[in-house]
Structure formats: C-alpha cells, structure tokens
Amino acid sequence: MGFFWTIVVLVILLGVSWRYLGSYMAAVYEGRVRYLWWVERPIYRVLGVDPEAEQSWQRYAGALVVFSGVAILVTYLLLRVQGLLPLDPQHLGAVSPALSWNTAVSFATNTNWQNYAGESTMSYLSQMVALAVQQFVSASVGIAVAVALVRGFARKSSPTVGNFWVDLVRGVLYILLPIAFSAGLVFVGQGAVQTLAGPVTTHNALTGAKQVIPRGPVGFMEAIKELGTNGGGFFNANGAHPFEDPTALTQFLSVFLVLAIPFSLTYTFGKMVGNRRQGVALAAAMVIIFGTWVGFTSYAESQPNPAVAAAHAVSQPQGNMVGKEVRFGPLSTSLYNVASTQTSTGSVSGANDSFTPMGGFGLLTGMMLGEVTPGGVGSGLYTILLFALVAVFLGGLMVGRTPEYLGKKIQAREVKLAALGVLVMPVTVLVLTAIAVSIHAGRAGPGNAGPHGFTEILYAFTSQANNNGSAFAGLNGNTAFYNVAGSIAMLLGRFAIIVPVLALAGVLAAKSVVPAGLGTFRTDTPLFTGLLVAVILIVGGLTFFPAVSLGPVVEALSHGRLF
Amino acid sequence: MLVNLRRSVVLSVLFLAICGLAYPLAGTGLSQLLFHHQANGSLTPYGSTLIGQTWQGPEWFQGRPDGTVLTTGPGGVVVSGTNQPGPRSKSLEQAVARQAAALKKEGVVPTNDLVTTSGSLVDPDISPADAYAQVDAVAAARGLPIAAVRRLVSSHIHTKELGFLGEDYVDVLELNVALGHLH
Numbered sequence: 001m002g003f004f005w006t007i008v009v010l011v012i013l014l015g016v017s018w019r020y021l022g023s024y025m026a027a028v029y030e031g032r033v034r035y036l037w038w039v040e041r042p043i044y045r046v047l048g049v050d051p052e053a054e055q056s057w058q059r060y061a062g063a064l065v066v067f068s069g070v071a072i073l074v075t076y077l078l079l080r081v082q083g084l085l086p087l088d089p090q091h092l093g094a095v096s097p098a099l100s101w102n103t104a105v106s107f108a109t110n111t112n113w114q115n116y117a118g119e120s121t122m123s124y125l126s127q128m129v130a131l132a133v134q135q136f137v138s139a140s141v142g143i144a145v146a147v148a149l150v151r152g153f154a155r156k157s158s159p160t161v162g163n164f165w166v167d168l169v170r171g172v173l174y175i176l177l178p179i180a181f182s183a184g185l186v187f188v189g190q191g192a193v194q195t196l197a198g199p200v201t202t203h204n205a206l207t208g209a210k211q212v213i214p215r216g217p218v219g220f221m222e223a224i225k226e227l228g229t230n231g232g233g234f235f236n237a238n239g240a241h242p243f244e245d246p247t248a249l250t251q252f253l254s255v256f257l258v259l260a261i262p263f264s265l266t267y268t269f270g271k272m273v274g275n276r277r278q279g280v281a282l283a284a285a286m287v288i289i290f291g292t293w294v295g296f297t298s299y300a301e302s303q304p305n306p307a308v309a310a311a312h313a314v315s316q317p318q319g320n321m322v323g324k325e326v327r328f329g330p331l332s333t334s335l336y337n338v339a340s341t342q343t344s345t346g347s348v349s350g351a352n353d354s355f356t357p358m359g360g361f362g363l364l365t366g367m368m369l370g371e372v373t374p375g376g377v378g379s380g381l382y383t384i385l386l387f388a389l390v391a392v393f394l395g396g397l398m399v400g401r402t403p404e405y406l407g408k409k410i411q412a413r414e415v416k417l418a419a420l421g422v423l424v425m426p427v428t429v430l431v432l433t434a435i436a437v438s439i440h441a442g443r444a445g446p447g448n449a450g451p452h453g454f455t456e457i458l459y460a461f462t463s464q465a466n467n468n469g470s471a472f473a474g475l476n477g478n479t480a481f482y483n484v485a486g487s488i489a490m491l492l493g494r495f496a497i498i499v500p501v502l503a504l505a506g507v508l509a510a511k512s513v514v515p516a517g518l519g520t521f522r523t524d525t526p527l528f529t530g531l532l533v534a535v536i537l538i539v540g541g542l543t544f545f546p547a548v549s550l551g552p553v554v555e556a557l558s559h560g561r562l563f
Numbered sequence: 564m565l566v567n568l569r570r571s572v573v574l575s576v577l578f579l580a581i582c583g584l585a586y587p588l589a590g591t592g593l594s595q596l597l598f599h600h601q602a603n604g605s606l607t608p609y610g611s612t613l614i615g616q617t618w619q620g621p622e623w624f625q626g627r628p629d630g631t632v633l634t635t636g637p638g639g640v641v642v643s644g645t646n647q648p649g650p651r652s653k654s655l656e657q658a659v660a661r662q663a664a665a666l667k668k669e670g671v672v673p674t675n676d677l678v679t680t681s682g683s684l685v686d687p688d689i690s691p692a693d694a695y696a697q698v699d700a701v702a703a704a705r706g707l708p709i710a711a712v713r714r715l716v717s718s719h720i721h722t723k724e725l726g727f728l729g730e731d732y733v734d735v736l737e738l739n740v741a742l743g744h745l746h
Contacts, residue, residue: 005727043577047570063567070571074579090638119643120636129583136582165570172578177586184590185597191613194587194594194602199640202610206743207623212639213614215604220590224582237644240682242613243604248729305679307648307655313663314673318690318730322655322679323647326627326688327721329730333682350682351647360650448649474649555651 003298003331010256010335017260018283022267028174029147029167030272036173043169054160057506060148061499063164064141068108068495071137075104078130079122088123089198090214095121102483107134109494110142110376112225112232112346112469113486115478119214119235124196127234132221136180139228139261140171142378145498146265147272149382152505153406154273157512161505175261180227183257184220191246192219218243222250226257229376231346231469239336239349240325248327251349255336258345262286262374265381273406277524282384285532289373290342297355297362298334305356320359323351334359337470342366344376346469353448353456353474357556360472364459364552369540370425371466379467382501384532389418389504391528391535395521404520407513417504424496426543428465428489433458433547441481447474451558455551460486465493612736614641615687621669621704624697624742626735627676628662629684643683670700688732691720707745715741 027033031051034040044051055063078085079100083093095103099115106113112135118127144167151161188194193215202211218234222244225232235241245251263283270279302319309316319330328336328349336349341363352363366373372384389405393415396403403410436442436457445460446453452474459472464486471477477486522528594602605612617630636642648655658680663673671677674693694716702712719738722731 002723002727002729009727043574046577047573048566049570062564063570066564066567067571067574070568070575074575090640092637117636117642117645119640128587129579132587133578133583136586137578165574168574172582177582181586181590185593188590188594188598188602191601191605193604194591194598195604196591197603199638200604200606202606204609204616206609206739207616207618209610209616209619211610211614211616211641212635213604213611214636214640217587217591219594219602220587224586235643235683237683237685241643242683242685242687246601246605246613248724252724252728305655306650307652308659308675308679310656311659311663311678313659314675314678316675317692318675320650321675321681322650323682325681325683325686326676326690326693327686327729327732332729348682351644353647353649354682356650448652452649452651474647558651 006252006332006335010252013256014259014263018264018267021260022264023271025175025264025268026271028170029268033174039173040169044165047165049163049165051163051166054163056159057148057161057502060161060164061502064145064498064502065495067168068141071108071134072104075107075130075134076100079103079126082123082126085123085125087125087196090123092121092123098480098483099478102487105487105490106469107131107230107232108138109467109490110138110228110230110344110379111464111467111490112230113464113471113490114232114469115483115486117236118233124216127221128217131232132224135221135224135228135230135232136172136176137168139176139230139377140168142376143171143175143261143265144168144378145501146378146381149385149501149505150269150272152508153408155509158509161502161509176224176228180220180223183227183253184223186253187222187250188219190250191242192222192250193243194219215243223257225347226254226345227261229258229262229343229345231340233347239347240351245349248332251328251332251336254347255339258339258343259374261377262343262380265378269381275406275524278406281524281529281532282388284529285536286372286374286384288529288533289369289536290338293342293362293366294335294338297338297359298331300356300359300362301330301334303356305354320354320356323354325350337363338366341468341470342371342373342375344371344379344466344468346463348470352470353472357552360455361548361552361556363470364455364462365540365544365548367462367466367468368544369536370422371468372536376467383421383497386418386421386501387536387539388523388532389414390422390539391532392521392523394535395531399519399521401519404514405523407516408508408511409514413507414504417500417507421497421500422539425465425493428492429461430543430547432461432465432485432489436461436485441479445475445477445479445482447476451551451555455555458547458551461489464489467493607736607740609740610736612734613687615685615735618735618739621700623739624694624701624735625677626689627681627686628678629680629686631658632680633684641685643685645684647682670703671697687734687736689735691716691731691733694733694738701742711745712742715745
C-alpha cells in the first residue's frame with residue numbers, strides 16, 4: 001500500500017514539475033529570465049562572448065567538443081596531483097593514471113562510472129572541485145545540446161542554433177544551482193553528512209567496539225548527483241549508504257530529482273516548437289515504457305532470491321533483501337534503481353548485482369533502450385527525438401510519402417543522421433563486449449562465473465556507452481583494459497551522438513516549414529506515441545536480444561522458472 | 564579553435580570556483596549552522612545512529628551480518644558496498660546457511676534480513692520482525708522479562724516516512740542503547 005502511494009505522489013509531483021519546470025526551462029533558454037544577469041554579464045565579459053551573437057551548428061559543436069576536452073584534462077590533472085592539494089584528511093595521495101583518465105572521462109561525459117571506492121580513493125577537494133563540478137557542467141552541456149536540437153525544429157530558415165557558451169552558463173546558473181542547493185539542505189537535514197572535518201573514530205561505550213567512519217562534503221554533492229542525472233556517489237555504496245541517502249524521504253527525493261529535468265524537457269520542447277501536444281506525445285511514450293519497467297522490476301524483486309531460497313533457512317516475505325537496505329525494502333529500491341538506469345544516472349539504492357536474474361534484466365534492458373525513457377538531462381530528449389525521426393520515417397514508408405516532423409521535411413540526410421545517432425550506442429556496446437569476452441584481460445574482470453559473469457561484462461559496456469554509470473558491482477573494472485575500453489565506450493556514447501545531433505539541429509534550422517496538409521502524419525496523437533514506443537522497443541530488442549539471451553535469460557531459466 | 568580553448572580554460576576555472584568551492588562551502592556552512600548533528604554524522608557516545616555496528620553476543624540485538632564481509636581502507640576507514648554476490652552465487656547460499664545456523668545456536672529463529680547482507684554493508688537497521696525474532700533470546704541472556712523487552716522493541720519502531728515511504732524499521736543502535744539502560 002505504501003508503494004502505491006509512493007507512485008501516486010511521484011506522478012503528481014512530476015506532473016507539476018513537468019508543467020512549471022518545463023516552462024521555466026523554456027524561458028531560461030529563450031533568454032526571458034534574467035534575474036541572475038548580474039552574475040552572467042561579468043562571466044560573458046571575461047570569456048569575451050557576446051551573449052546576443054549566435055553560432056552555426058559547426059561552431060556550436062566545436063565549442064562544445066573543445067570545452068569537454070578541456071574539462072576532461074582539468075579533471076585528470078586535479079586527480080593526478082591530489083596528494084599535493086589541501087583537503088585530503090586521509091592522505092590518499094595521487095590517483096593512478098589509468099584510473100584518473102577513466103574517471104575524468106566518466107564525469108565529463110555525464111556517465112559517472114566509478115572504478116574506485118570514493119571513501120578510500122578521492123580527497124574531499126577532488127570530490128568537490130574535480131568531480132562535483134563536472135556533475136554540474138556535463139549536465140548543462142547535455143541540456144544545451146537538447147535545446148539546440150529543439151531550436152532546429154522551432155526555427156525557419158535560420159543559419160544558427162544558439163550560443164553554446166550562453167546555454168552552458170545559463171543551465172548551470174538558473175536551473176542546476178538553485179534546485180541542487182535547496183535539495184542539498186533537505187539531504188543534510190535528513191542525515192546526509194556535510195563536513196570537511198575528516199573521518200571520525202567512534203568508541204561504543206557499551207561494547208567497546210571501535211569504528212573509523214569516513215565523512216565528507218556529501219549532502220550537496222548528492223543533490224547535484226541526482227538532479228544532473230550523474231550518479232557518481234561520494235561513497236562506494238552510492239545511494240545505499242546511509243550518509244548519502246539516510247531515509248526513505250531522501251530516497252524518494254532522489255527519484256524525483258533524477259526524473260524531474262528529463263521529463264520536464266518534453267514540455268520545454270512542446271513550448272519552444274509552439275505545440276505542447278508534441279511534448280505530451282513524447283512524454284507519454286516515456287511514461288509507458290518507464291512504468292512498465294518499474295512494474296516488471298519491482299515484481300521481480302518482490303520474489304525470493306534464488307541463492308537464499310536454496311539455503312532453505314529462511315522465508316523471504318518481503319522479497320529479495322540481498323544487497324538492499326531495511327529502511328528502503330525491495331519495492332522502493334527497485335523504483336530508485338529503474339529510475340536511475342533509465343535516466344543515465346546510474347546511482348544505486350541497493351546492489352544491482354544482487355538483484356534477481358529478472359530484476360537485473362529489467363535494469364540492463366532499461367539502459368539498452370537507449371536511455372530515452374526519460375533518459376539523461378538533455379540526452380534523453382535529443383535521443384528520443386532521433387527515435388521520433390526514425391518513427392516518422394517508418395510512417396512515411398508505410399504511406400509512401402515524404403515524412404514531415406513539426407513541419408520540417410525529413411529527407412535522406414536527416415534520416416541518415418538520426419540512424420547514425422541511434423546506432424552508435426549498440427555498435428559500441430556489442431563490439432566492446434565481444435572484444436572483452438575474447439581476450440584474457442576482459443575475462444579476468446567478472447567476479448561471478450557463467451552467465452552472470454557475462455552479464456557483468458555486458459552490463460559494464462552498456463552502462464558506459466549509454467553514459468549511465470551504474471555497475472553490476474561484481475566486475476573489477478579498475479584494470480588497464482577496463483579503464484581504457486570503458487573510456488572509449490563513454491566518449492563514443494557521448495560525442496559520437498552529440499555531433500550528429502547538432503548537425504541535425506543545423507540542417508533542420510536551415511529548412512523552411514511546409515504547412516501541414518491532409519496527408520501529413522500527425523505526431524501529436526496516441527497513434528504516434530504507440531509507433532514511437534514500438535520503434536524504441538524494436539530497435540533495442542532486435543539489437544540486443546542475442547546478447548541478453550546469453551546473460552540474464554539463461555541465468556533465469558537455469559533454475560527452471562522465470563522469476 | 565584558439566578562442567574556444569581560451570574560453571574553455573577560463574570557464575573551467577570559473578565553474579571550479581562557483582560549483583566546486585562556493586556551492587559546497589556555502590552548503591557546508593549553512594548545514595553546520597542549521598543541522599549540526601546530522602551534518603557531522605549523527606554521532607552519539609555509542610557511535611553513529613546511521614552506521615551499523617557488529618554486536619557480539621546474545622545479550623544484544625543483532626543487526627544485519629554486514630560485519631562478516633565489511634572491509635577497511637587506508638587509516639582503517641570503513642569501505643562501504645563492496646562484495647555483492649550474484650543471485651545464483653554458491654557462496655551466498657553457503658553464507659546464508661552459516662549465518663542461519665549461528666542464529667539458531669543463540670536461540671533466534673532466522674529471518675531474511677538477519678541472514679543477508681545489505682547494499683551499503685553498514686545498514687544500521689533491521690525490520691520490526693527481525694527484532695521481535697530476537698526478543699526471547701535477548702531476554703533470556705539478560706534475565707529480563709520477555710514482555711519488557713518486547714515493549715522496548717515496539718517503542719523503537721520507526722514507521723514509514725510520511726506514512727507511506729520506504730519500510731518500517733528499528734535502528735539497532737538506538738534499540739541496544741535503550742536495552743543497556745533497561746533494568
């Protein structure tokens with residue numbers, strides 16, 4: 001019953017934020033909100049940017065790629081010299097080159113894949129100025145790309161798609177900072193730690209037991225970790241750690257924060273293209289798939305854990321409690337982990353590796369659909385728009401007419417760019433997984449044998465190529481092979497999609513608008529939503545079916561029943 | 564290209580100052596002012612109420628068996644969330660059987676949470692059912708009336724947040740501290 005109300009309240013809160021955060025974000029990117037102009041103006045002056053001057057898609061993409069490259073380099077250097085910098089109360093010293101590289105790429109691409117345990121690797125300064133900064137910046141870059149693509153649809157015969165520097169700065173100042181700061185206070189009020197005082201040694205006066213408890217500036221990092229769909233936690237256990245998510249209230253707030261921006265961006269989209277129903281059609285597709293996956297996964301996790309059942313020692317009335325926290329239980333842990341795998345967040349409220357085979361299937365396949373339901377901040381919207389183009393193309397083939405989307409003719413060039421953007425992720429995942437299982441360095445990674453070990457490898461590359469960052473914790477990824485192969489997956493999954501998306505934005509912006517005629521396939525109807533859902537499921541299903549069969553499906557069937 | 568490079572470096576420094584220093588430091592200051600107890604780790608003379616401990620012996624309520632797999636890092640700090648067994652793992656099956664046998668030896672009927680490890684490996688809580696399952700054994704070990712220990716458990720149940728979020732739980736540290744003061 002509690003879980004039912006959890007869903008109801010979540011839907012209400014997301015509905016409100018969809019409407020109001022959505023229109024606020026449209027106002028931010030259309031330059032209509034200016035209350036922080038006094039902070040913005042000096043920034044543009046130092047940068048030498050004219051905030052009124054716009055860029056072609058090539059210049060927009062160039063600025064974005066150079067900025068992200070510098071972000072990776074700065075993060076890398078900060079981690080390498082960690083030992084020389086202050087705020088390192090545990091004297092952790094420099095991070096190794098391969099791990100620094102993987103981590104820098106991971107945080108700058110909004111992935112937050114972590115081949116390390118935060119409490120024994122990263123100093124407080126690194127967590128703050130190297131990692132949390134990228135959690136703001138990479139999120140803002142993602143939203144900027146989505147907004148540029150939306151402008152492409154909204155504009156007629158325009159040579160420009162916006163100004164990257166302005167979009168980047170406004171996203172951080174007007175959207176991420178204010179919301180994260182308010183949420184950070186809630187996290188700390190509930191019990192998340194926020195201190196620079198270093199680990200504390202406690203002595204239990206009753207038993208004499210001694211503990212050294214790591215602390216740090218956690219609560220406010222937690223807020224941006226969720227809001228920016230980043231997922232990189234301060235501690236190794238991520239959102240399962242009581243200092244990150246102390247109560248079921250902060251867990252619920254986390255779920256809301258990860259979903260808020262990606263869902264609301266569909267409203268922003270509808271508003272900016274001047275037809276809100278177009279945004280509703282996309283949001284509906286997201287809700288249908290997301291809701292199905294939440295139902296499936298939470299059902300799977302309310303079933304017994306097979307290994308615990310095999311011990312014949314206890315009954316499992318709540319379901320699978322291995323790797324889960326008592327204060328959360330299997331149902332809200334499933335909600336959190338599904339929200340985090342389908343938003344490219346990748347934080348966890350309980351161990352993914354210990355989910356039942358079908359629960360793990362739910363998490364893995366949620367990412368394989370391309371992170372569009374609702375997907376990461378910005379990346380969710382721009383990727384689902386690629387799927388929407390594929391869907392109108394299919395619709396056009398069925399009726400034998402040049403397809404249109406929002407009045408723009410979708411021709412060979414647009415369809416090629418959309419197909420390229422959609423296919424980068426599956427190709428990256430499957431090729432890298434094939435390499436990993438073929439060589440010794442790859443097979444040395446998984447901690448479990450058999451199909452579960454295969455799932456761990458497949459999960460790792462799916463997670464990184466989707467810029468998700470969640471892990472089937474059983475894989476030891478801190479090796480030269482996995483650090484480097486993983487960074488390739490993350491870079492391709494980010495920039496090999498962003499560049500075609502920006503090209504598409506430029507091509508679309510330059511087009512004129514054709515008025516809708518009798519033969520126009522309407523894209524603001526339930527029929528289109530259904531077609532879009534089918535395209536997402538078929539593309540994901542056909543590409544990954546053989547790989548998934550070798551992992552979780554074999555594992556589930558090998559004990560004679562599906563759940 | 565060069566102008567992009569210069570802008571990228573300058574903006575990286577600016578974001579480092581705004582998001583990497585101003586944001587967390589302002590947050591730390593305000594948290595220390597408003598939520599001093601929580602911001603420093605919810606510490607009591609017995610440990611943190613949010614970080615699970617290992618309680619040895621039948622005279623204490625046992626938490627989840629996280630201590631059996633928990634590791635420590637540099638300086639002896641507790642490293643959370645390592646070692647997560649897969650759902651068909653043989654070693655998980657054996658660990659569950661071992662833990663259940665140990666509980667039975669202490670006169671406790673094993674429950675799901677008491678034989679399985681958590682996600683954080685520092686789970687401070689158990690479910691009310693886990694606590695009730697230990698009442699008889701704890702009362703016997705301490706020579707206390709069963710009814711008194713049972714009352715102690717029921718007065719330490721945290722119900723769902725706002726009435727619907729998460730699950731009911733008992734904080735093992737809070738319960739054991741109260742138990743230590745019970746005569």
